[in-house]
Each structure stands twice: as C-alpha cells, then as structure tokens.
Amino acid sequence: MTSKNKQEWQETTLAATLKRFPERQERFETSSGIDVSPVYTPEDIPDSDYSAALGYPGEYPFTRGIQPTMYRGRLWTMRQYAGFGTAEESNRRYRYLLEQGQTGLSIAFDLPTQIGYDSDHPLAQGEIGKVGVAIDTLEDIEILFKDIPLDKVSTSMTINSTAAILLSMYIALAKKQGVDPAKLDGTIQNDMLKEYIARGTYIFPPRPSMRLTTDIFAYCSQNVPRWNTISISGYHVREAGCTAAQEIAFTLADGIAYVQAAIDAGLDVDAFAGRLSFFFDSHNNLFEEIAKFRAARHLWAKIMRQRFEAKDPRSWMLRFHTQTAGCTLTAQQPHNNIVRVAIQALAAILGGTQSLHTNSFDEAYATPSQDAVTVALRTQQLLAYENGIGDVVDAFGGSYLIESLTDALERQATEYIDKIDKLGGAVAAIEQGFQQKEIQESSYRQQKNIEENKSIIVGVNKFVSPFPNISGLLRVNPEVERKQKERLAQIKKNRDNDKVNKALKNLDEVARSQDNTMPTFLDCVEAYASIGEICDVLRKVFGTQKEYLVF
Amino acid sequence: MAEERKIRVLVAKPGLDGHDRGAKVIARALRDAGMEVIYTGIRQTPEMVVKSAVQEDVDVVGLSILSGAHLELFPPIIDGLREKGMTEVLVVAGGIIPDEDIPILQQMGIKAIFGPGTPIDKIAEFINNEVAAKN
Numbered sequence: 001m002t003s004k005n006k007q008e009w010q011e012t013t014l015a016a017t018l019k020r021f022p023e024r025q026e027r028f029e030t031s032s033g034i035d036v037s038p039v040y041t042p043e044d045i046p047d048s049d050y051s052a053a054l055g056y057p058g059e060y061p062f063t064r065g066i067q068p069t070m071y072r073g074r075l076w077t078m079r080q081y082a083g084f085g086t087a088e089e090s091n092r093r094y095r096y097l098l099e100q101g102q103t104g105l106s107i108a109f110d111l112p113t114q115i116g117y118d119s120d121h122p123l124a125q126g127e128i129g130k131v132g133v134a135i136d137t138l139e140d141i142e143i144l145f146k147d148i149p150l151d152k153v154s155t156s157m158t159i160n161s162t163a164a165i166l167l168s169m170y171i172a173l174a175k176k177q178g179v180d181p182a183k184l185d186g187t188i189q190n191d192m193l194k195e196y197i198a199r200g201t202y203i204f205p206p207r208p209s210m211r212l213t214t215d216i217f218a219y220c221s222q223n224v225p226r227w228n229t230i231s232i233s234g235y236h237v238r239e240a241g242c243t244a245a246q247e248i249a250f251t252l253a254d255g256i257a258y259v260q261a262a263i264d265a266g267l268d269v270d271a272f273a274g275r276l277s278f279f280f281d282s283h284n285n286l287f288e289e290i291a292k293f294r295a296a297r298h299l300w301a302k303i304m305r306q307r308f309e310a311k312d313p314r315s316w317m318l319r320f321h322t323q324t325a326g327c328t329l330t331a332q333q334p335h336n337n338i339v340r341v342a343i344q345a346l347a348a349i350l351g352g353t354q355s356l357h358t359n360s361f362d363e364a365y366a367t368p369s370q371d372a373v374t375v376a377l378r379t380q381q382l383l384a385y386e387n388g389i390g391d392v393v394d395a396f397g398g399s400y401l402i403e404s405l406t407d408a409l410e411r412q413a414t415e416y417i418d419k420i421d422k423l424g425g426a427v428a429a430i431e432q433g434f435q436q437k438e439i440q441e442s443s444y445r446q447q448k449n450i451e452e453n454k455s456i457i458v459g460v461n462k463f464v465s466p467f468p469n470i471s472g473l474l475r476v477n478p479e480v481e482r483k484q485k486e487r488l489a490q491i492k493k494n495r496d497n498d499k500v501n502k503a504l505k506n507l508d509e510v511a512r513s514q515d516n517t518m519p520t521f522l523d524c525v526e527a528y529a530s531i532g533e534i535c536d537v538l539r540k541v542f543g544t545q546k547e548y549l550v551f
Numbered sequence: 552m553a554e555e556r557k558i559r560v561l562v563a564k565p566g567l568d569g570h571d572r573g574a575k576v577i578a579r580a581l582r583d584a585g586m587e588v589i590y591t592g593i594r595q596t597p598e599m600v601v602k603s604a605v606q607e608d609v610d611v612v613g614l615s616i617l618s619g620a621h622l623e624l625f626p627p628i629i630d631g632l633r634e635k636g637m638t639e640v641l642v643v644a645g646g647i648i649p650d651e652d653i654p655i656l657q658q659m660g661i662k663a664i665f666g667p668g669t670p671i672d673k674i675a676e677f678i679n680n681e682v683a684a685k686n
C-alpha cells in the first residue's frame with residue numbers, strides 16, 4: 001500500500017510494524033528534549049516559503065551560511081588551542097603546528113594570567129604554566145611569538161578578564177615588529193558574562209567588566225579594525241552541562257547584552273557589530289548539532305536586524321569558531337575519542353563553522369601531547385581534503401529532519417531569551433542565578449541518565465573492557481615556575497620603574513573616569529608593567545566579584 | 552530513637568580552576584544519597600578549605616581539581632587538617648589526575664582518587680563504608 005501522508009503511514013504501515021517489533025526505546029529525543037520521530041517529511045517543515053525561511057548562502061537570514069561559496073572558496077581555519085609551560089615551550093609548539101599545516105594560532109593562558117596574578121603571587125603557586133602559557137609582561141609575549149610575523153598569522157587568545165591587557169601586549173609587539181596594528185588579524189575571547197555563568201575566571205563585577213569590553217569595541221573599531229573584539233561563547237556553558245537549545249539561548253542573550261551595552265556607551269551598532277564573533281561547542285548528537293549552528297545563525301541575524309536595527313549586512317552575520325566537546329572525551333579506552341572528535345568536527349563543518357579546534361584523544365588525562373594534537377589536526381585535514389564535505393554549501397539544507405530541528409531549536413532558544421529579557425537581561429539573570437541553575441539541572445539530569453544507563457557512553461557504561469595506559473602524556477616541567485619567577489624578577493629590576501609607576505597612576509585615573517582605558521593599557525604594557533600590577537590598580541578602582549554561587 | 556547523624560561532606564575546589572561541573576554534580580548526588588553536603592565554590596586556597604572543614608565539622612573532604620595543580624595544592628590541605636586535629640577525616644579526590652600521581656596522593660593520606668567516568672553510587676558507597684568503619 002502507499003500512504004497519502006505521514007499520519008496515514010503512522011496509523012497503518014508503522015503501527016502494524018510496531019505491534020510486532022517495538023522500537024529499541026520508548027522515546028527518542030535530542031539533548032534539548034526534542035522528540036525525534038521515525039521519519040521526516042515535508043509535513044514536518046512548518047514554513048514552506050523557501051526563500052523567506054531559508055534564503056541563500058551569503059544573504060539574510062544566513063541560515064545556509066555566511067558566505068556564498070563557503071568552503072569552496074576557502075576552507076575553515078584550522079586552529080588548535082595550545083599553550084603550556086613557558087613562552088619558549090609554547091612558541092615551539094606553535095611553530096610545530098604551523099609547519100604541520102595549521103592555519104591559525106590559538107593561545108591558551110595559564111590561570112594566574114587569566115585571573116590577573118603575577119607568577120610570584122601566592123595564589124599563583126602550583127598553577128604556573130599548567131593549563132596554558134604563563135605571561136607576566138610584554139617580554140613573555142615577545143618570546144611567545146618569536147619568529148612568527150604577526151602580519152602573517154591570525155591569532156585567537158582565550159583571555160577574558162585580562163583581555164584588554166593581552167590585546168595591548170599583542171599590539172605593542174606588532175609595533176615592535178613593524179606591523180601596522182590595522183593589519184592585525186585575530187580574536188580575543190573577551191566574554192565576561194559566560195565567566196560568571198560557567199567558566200570562572202572573573203575578577204571584577206559585571207558592570208566595570210562590561211565597560212572594559214565596550215572600551216575594546218570602541219578602540220578597535222578605530223585602530224585595529226580587523227580584530228574580532230569578542231568571541232561570545234556558548235562552549236563553556238555547554239561544557240558545564242546545558243543543552244543545545246540553552247547553548248544558543250544563553251550565548252545570544254549574552255550577545256544582546258554586549259550590543260546593548262555598547263549602544264548605551266554611545267557606539268553606533270554598525271561600527272562594532274561586524275567584529276563580534278561567536279564560539280560554540282560541537283557535541284555528540286550529529287543532527288541536533290548541525291541544526292544548532294544553523295538556528296543560531298538565523299536567530300542572530302533576526303536579532304541584529306530587527307531588535308537592534310543594524311543596517312550593514314556584516315552586522316547580521318553570526319561568524320563562529322567551534323571546538324569539539326571536551327566533556328564527551330573519556331579516560332576509558334581513550335582512542336575512542338579520536339572517533340568522537342571526528343564526528344563532532346563533521347557536525348561543525350556541516351554547520352558552517354569559520355574555524356575549528358579538534359580535541360586530542362588524551363585530554364581526559366592532560367594537556368595534549370604533540371602526537372595526540374597531530375592526530376587531532378590530521379582529523380580536520382582528512383575532513384577537508386578526502387571526503388568532499390566542503391564541496392557544497394550547507395549540504396543538509398532542505399533535509400526535512402534538519403530543517404525541523406533547526407526550527408525547533410530556534411523556538412526553544414527564543415523562549416529562553418524571552419525569559420532572560422523578562423528577568424532584566426543577561427546580567428540581571430546571572431545575578432539571580434538563572435542560567436547557572438538551568439545548567440546545573442541539565443547537567444545533573446545528564447549524569448543521572450548515564451548512571452541509569454539511559455545514555456550510553458561506549459567504554460564507560462557499556463562495552464567496558466581493559467585498556468592500555470596511554471604513554472607520552474605531557475607534563476609541565478616543575479622548573480617552569482622557578483624560571484618564570486626569575487624572569488619576572490629580572491624585568492622588574494631592569495625596567496624603568498618611574499615610567500611604570502607613572503603609567504599605572506595614569507591608569508588609575510582613567511579607570512575612574514569615563515575615558516577609554518585602552519591607550520593607558522598600551523602605555524602600561526610598553527613600560528613592561530606586569531599583568532598583576534595592572535590588575536591590582538583595577539581591583540582597587542572596580543572592586544572584585546565573588547562567585548554567584550547557586551547550590 | 553535517636554536520629555542517626557548524617558555523614559557530613561565538604562566538597563571543595565582548591566586552586567584557580569573554574570571547572571565545577573563535576574564537583575557540583577557529586578555534591579548534589581551525595582546529598583540525594585542522604586549526606587549533609589557543604590560546597591565551597593571555586594577558587595579556594597588550601598587554608599580556606601581547611602577552615603571550612605573545621606568549621607563544618609565534616610567527616611569527609613572531597614577535593615576536585617582539573618588544573619594539574621594537585622601535587623602543589625593537596626599537601627598543604629592534608630597538613631592543615633592534621634594540624635587542626637582532623638586526623639580522622641576521610642579525604643578523597645577527583646578530577647584530571649594522571650595515573651602516576653595516584654600513589655603519591657595516596658601516600659599523602661588521600662584515601663581514594665575518583666577519575667572521570669566513576670559512577671557516583673560507587674563514590675557514595677565508598678564514603679558510607681569508610682565512615683562506618685571509622686565509627
């Protein structure tokens with residue numbers, strides 16, 4: 001027989017089969033709780049007006065991609081997040097990655113650098129060079145980029161509270177290399193709101209933090225026009241345990257808060273919005289993830305055009321970096337992680353990412369070893385060159401399933417954004433613990449599902465078998481601490497300390513005024529003031545933020 | 552009938568690392584398993600962890616760390632607990648801890664290290680058994 005529509009098929013052919021052969025599960029659903037039906041048909045797509053709903057690549061609302069040719073023109077940027085130990089060691093890793101065909105740099109900083117403590121600070125002890133490279137002064141940045149011409153690479157820096165200082169160091173180094181800052185390409189993460197929600201490297205309260213953020217927007221629009229001034233990040237909220245729909249919603253709600261703050265600070269939306277960039281996670285559910293990237297792109301375009309009345313098409317485009325989901329990596333049977341990463345990377349590419357980091361299989365144990373990071377980079381190169389994935393734009397566009405999921409995710413995310421608006425926006429919602437609570441609920445639910453074997457993780461709660469230890473894990477040499485502290489002591493001795501004190505005093509004054517802080521940060525770092533010294537001034541002016549603890 | 556004293560657990564995040572998903576999940580699961588759980592929040596110095604353990608008079612201290620600073624941050628916690636006379640407290644840890652460090656930490660007095668993927672009921676069971684054996 002031939003059914004006339006989906007309902008008839010469900011009632012006849014499907015029902016007959018289900019009676020004899022029940023499905024594996026009572027219900028199939030995505031991470032966001034969206035029901036997955038056995039098959040998708042045109043009836044599952046609500047809006048049949050193709051051009052209004054989807055459009056074409058490179059055109060509003062950009063669901064299908066932000067460029068007309070996407071990877072046919074240029075492949076995504078392969079950008080492995082790396083950094084550990086001293087600037088010398090990290091510099092060697094960067095040059096190795098560039099030699100292996102990586103196309104952009106991505107700098108990981110250690111926690112003291114991210115939280116504004118010098119290597120000689122008591123709270124830095126034990127943490128120096130551990131999760132990233134230790135930076136105290138401009139001298140470390142000079143070593144970090146030794147023999148890497150800044151006009152030839154694009155550099156992404158995962159730095160937030162101290163973003164203005166690290167960006168100033170990068171600009172200062174460019175000037176030393178004779179490179180015009182206007183030619184610099186790169187990104188600073190500079191997304192403070194998600195630090196309060198999930199990542200935890202905040203220093204100051206939200207409002208002065210937002211002021212530093214908008215100072216950067218204003219300064220870069222004039223002086224470093226090609227720089228991505230922020231990378232509004234869903235990655236960390238997703239890693240903290242939220243769903244795909246929440247990842248879109250919390251990220252775009254933060255984006256709305258930044259745009260509003262910049263407009264409130266007197267900036268014209270089209271002067272800065274084109275330099276906003278985003279950062280998403282790529283998780284395990286292949287179809288939901290592809291749909292997530294498309295939904296985020298569509299929703300942001302609408303927000304920028306309708307809510308903020310941006311006129312420049314560049315302001316409507318959601319450009320994003322993706323990292324595969326670190327939280328899905330298992331310590332058990334670690335080589336399975338290579339496969340997980342490949343599929344997550346595929347989702348990001350099919351979702352139209354602009355750049356990609358693929359995780360290394362040993363990351364449930366340590367910062368990746370050189371062998372492990374090479375496999376991760378090769379995974380991207382395989383996907384780029386061997387499978388034809390990049391030969392067509394938005395391959396899944398028009399798939400009944402993907403379009404239906406894209407629509408469902410956008411609806412769920414919109415509901416969350418409405419809720420956050422009602423609470424007074426992203427900052428007010430954070431202060432009330434809204435996002436934090438939602439994330440904790442989702443993460444606990446996921447853990448219970450694993451414990452109850454409702455979610456299967458191969459090698460952890462099914463197909464468990466003994467596995468050999470992986471060898472060659474990276475260990476940060478304990479000598480790093482001593483070396484780094486020695487270098488800092490040397491610099492503090494040899495620099496012109498009058499110049500440093502003057503620059504720090506000037507920063508104090510500017511921070512208390514309404515003036516843009518960026519030029520004074522640049523003066524401070526050029527005098528070789530340390531990150532800790534600069535942050536101490538700001539701590540005095542702005543105060544410090546305690547954790548918004550919801551438990 | 553006297554009500555049985557609930558097992559009191561301090562879940563602590565020493566160091567600068569903000570990865571608190573595991574700590575929060577464990578804290579909530581142990582609470583659901585009938586224990587009294589105090590969660591410190593992130594960015595705790597060893598002194599702060601010891602102080603909370605003493606103040607809250609806990610039976611168990613659970614340390615969560617993912618930054619790799621465990622060999623530097625755990626010893627002052629263990630020493631501090633001893634100095635304050637908390638010689639009976641059960642100390643366990645979890646997070647990203649390389650296999651080769653486990654014997655070092657155990658020698659220090661950390662009773663168990665629960666790596667990624669450890670089922671939570673196993674952790675609860677371990678705590679229940681250990682605390683029962685001490686009483």
